[in-house]
């Protein structure tokens with residue numbers, strides 16, 4: 188049985204310090220997956236995991252996405268997440284859900300940090316269960332009828348090994364989806380990948396998305412913020428949280444490795 192403590196009343200959990208991921212039994216891995224679905228974010232500190240062990244662990248979580256452009260010494264299941272003195276931006280700087288443009292967009296992501304700046308470099312998370320629940324009933328009912336277009340963006344083109352955007356999937360997903368493990372409704376639009384709400388005019392789509400993105404960004408009671416140390420591993424469930432990597436540490440270095448587990452076609456409410 189995995190023991191953990193909550194980070195905020197509704198969002199995030201931190202596993203007990205004695206837990207080492209590589210020692211988990213199969214039932215404990217299933218428990219971890221469920222904890223991610225319920226709490227959105229799960230933090231594991233002081234993990235002893237090499238890149239190879241992280242990629243092996245990824246296969247216990249499901250089917251990892253693979254990245255054929257990786258150099259030979261980096262397993263194809265890992266994305267290197269890094270920024271340093273030559274970086275103008277960092278990956279994930281803005282609220283998003285990982286690669287939601289896929290027809291089966293990611294369920295879990297698992298980021299293991301190796302190098303952190305002296306201060307800063309936190310990752311912020313926003314709870315999409317609460318984002319949906321805290322909207323008024325008429326807006327909830329309206330959103331449940333809509334779909335949004337999710338399009339691939341620049342950094343993913345490079346990682347995927349594709350040469351052009353039209354080789355990658357662009358997909359329509361319901362604006363409100365049902366989490367397959369908890370059965371709860373989540374708001375599923377993100378500024379990182381959504382280009383428009385379908386079936387309404389461009390000005391209406393822009394206004395609706397702005398309202399929802401403001402709701403996500405400014406409702407701080409549905410956020411949590413994770414400070415990293417070397418060997419911290421964080422899992423998040425992209426179906427029910429969005430995240431934002433704070434790039435406040437320039438010109439210091441931050442480096443980690445992410446695995447991303449394929450999810451399923453989102454389930455609509457109707």
Ligand code: SIN
Pocket residue numbers: 268278279280285296298309310430431432433445
């Ligand atoms: C990402 O996966 O979007 C990056 C998250 C981070 O670097 O904290």
